[in-house]
Amino acid sequence: MKITATRLAMAATVAALGTAALAQELPGPVKARQGQFNILAINLGILGDMARGKAAYDADAAQKAADTIVAVSMINEPPLFPEGTSEMDIDGTRAKAEIWDDWEGFAGKWSGLGEAAVSLQQVAATGQEALGPAVGQLGGACKACHDSFRAPE
Amino acid sequence: MRRLLGFLALVALLATGALWMISAPDPLPMGEFADDPGGDPARGQTVFTAAGCASCHHAPESEDKLVLAGGQRFPSDFGTFIAPNISSHPQQGIGAWSLHDFANALLRGVSPEGRHYYPAFPYTSYIRMEPQDVVDLWSFIRTLPASDTPSQPHEVGFPFSLRRGLGLWKQLYLDPAWIVPGAESDEMRRGRYLVEALAHCGECHTPRDAFGGLERDAWLAGAPAPDGKGRIPALTPDKLGWSAEDVAYYLETGFTPDYDSAGGHMVEVIANFAKLPPEDRAAVAAYVKALPDGGAMN
Numbered sequence: 001m002k003i004t005a006t007r008l009a010m011a012a013t014v015a016a017l018g019t020a021a022l023a024q025e026l027p028g029p030v031k032a033r034q035g036q037f038n039i040l041a042i043n044l045g046i047l048g049d050m051a052r053g054k055a056a057y058d059a060d061a062a063q064k065a066a067d068t069i070v071a072v073s074m075i076n077e078p079p080l081f082p083e084g085t086s087e088m089d090i091d092g093t094r095a096k097a098e099i100w101d102d103w104e105g106f107a108g109k110w111s112g113l114g115e116a117a118v119s120l121q122q123v124a125a126t127g128q129e130a131l132g133p134a135v136g137q138l139g140g141a142c143k144a145c146h147d148s149f150r151a152p153e
Numbered sequence: 154m155r156r157l158l159g160f161l162a163l164v165a166l167l168a169t170g171a172l173w174m175i176s177a178p179d180p181l182p183m184g185e186f187a188d189d190p191g192g193d194p195a196r197g198q199t200v201f202t203a204a205g206c207a208s209c210h211h212a213p214e215s216e217d218k219l220v221l222a223g224g225q226r227f228p229s230d231f232g233t234f235i236a237p238n239i240s241s242h243p244q245q246g247i248g249a250w251s252l253h254d255f256a257n258a259l260l261r262g263v264s265p266e267g268r269h270y271y272p273a274f275p276y277t278s279y280i281r282m283e284p285q286d287v288v289d290l291w292s293f294i295r296t297l298p299a300s301d302t303p304s305q306p307h308e309v310g311f312p313f314s315l316r317r318g319l320g321l322w323k324q325l326y327l328d329p330a331w332i333v334p335g336a337e338s339d340e341m342r343r344g345r346y347l348v349e350a351l352a353h354c355g356e357c358h359t360p361r362d363a364f365g366g367l368e369r370d371a372w373l374a375g376a377p378a379p380d381g382k383g384r385i386p387a388l389t390p391d392k393l394g395w396s397a398e399d400v401a402y403y404l405e406t407g408f409t410p411d412y413d414s415a416g417g418h419m420v421e422v423i424a425n426f427a428k429l430p431p432e433d434r435a436a437v438a439a440y441v442k443a444l445p446d447g448g449a450m451n
Binding site: 040 | 214378382383384385386398402405406407408411412413414415416417418419420421423424
């Protein structure tokens with residue numbers, strides 16, 4: 001009985017976390033790069049919600065979020081994008097093969113993120129009204145890269 | 154027996170003739186858009202942005218999205234379509250066209266030589282364009298730089314290589330009627346005009362039937378990506394649980410409510426929407442929020 005209950009719970013967990021289960025099978029570098037983008041999204045969420053007035057402005061929290069985004073932007077990318085990990089090679093990634101065809105272009109886009117992150121870092125604690133444009137600029141850096149290098153869902 | 158064969162041959166001939174007539178290109182009457190009254194290029198630029206012309210017609214990998222040299226590839230179940238040069242170059246582009254030629258292309262999918270265009274060019278949406286927008290767009294698009302890059306032929310196999318067949322396709326699917334009837338407010342009408350005409354959202358977000366026509370009963374209900382990899386998401390409220398403000402913010406910044414950022418061709422679409430006034434993004438959001446579940450139209 002206990003085994004059955006455990007199994008049921010496991011089955012339910014697997015069903016509920018289908019995508020998480022899939023992510024478990026991804027190569028380490030792919031999990032790592034997806035993790036860094038998740039960290040970016042979480043911290044952009046903190047700043048974006050403040051910019052949109054969905055959350056109260058908090059200079060200290062905004063600065064920490066911006067600092068974190070800068071830190072992520074300094075991660076060296078090549079080890080996270082080994083050959084054979086494009087969307088053509090494996091399921092569970094939206095990294096287009098163009099990344100490897102045009103590594104220089106891709107690296108340039110990552111640098112663009114770094115520049116936008118530093119601009120954001122400089123203004124994050126100066127007041128709520130500065131956040132909107134800076135977050136927008138960072139979003140521009142995301143899109144500039146996704147335009148060529150990220151596949152749709 | 155001989156008489157029967159003769160009769161059958163006659164029937165076949167008549168049927169072929171009828172098909173040939175039905176499939177003939179149906180251009181605008183010569184009088185329409187015959188005189189170019191001269192549009193407003195500034196207004197035309199907004200139409201150009203909302204209609205996403207540059208998104209498909211700029212050269213691949215080009216940073217300058219206003220050189221409409223063509224060359225981007227659009228794979229589909231019917232073959233690969235390659236966007237043509239629509240720059241102002243008189244030979245390679247559309248620099249020698251008249252306003253009438255331009256309107257025929259946009260609103261009827263017919264070339265100046267009287268041939269059908271493939272509906273990868275979304276004239277099935279542009280057919281709903283207001284005449285003044287066509288005139289203004291024409292006045293703007295001619296100000297853009299010329300490119301001498303030749304257009305490449307589409308990579309489309311038999312039988313889809315027979316363009317005449319598109320005449321039959323148009324009989325089935327080229328329809329100027331609005332998909333969502335009865336938009337009550339100015340905002341809803343503007344949103345509907347942007348979604349159903351200029352921004353041609355349905356071309357990717359609505360599934361297609363076996364002949365490549367949009368399934369109007371599943372309007373904006375999401376569809377497989379035309380290149381066969383992944384899915385284009387649904388925009389209907391039963392699938393997309395975003396607030397109207399979330400939709401407008403996404404169209405401005407590319408950020409989802411979870412601060413994930415758009416990928417693929419949607420990036421270009423957002424770059425366009427970001428340049429439009431906030432009221433336009435709000436209008437699209439209002440339209441999307443009012444869609445029926447599953448895109449079921451009556």
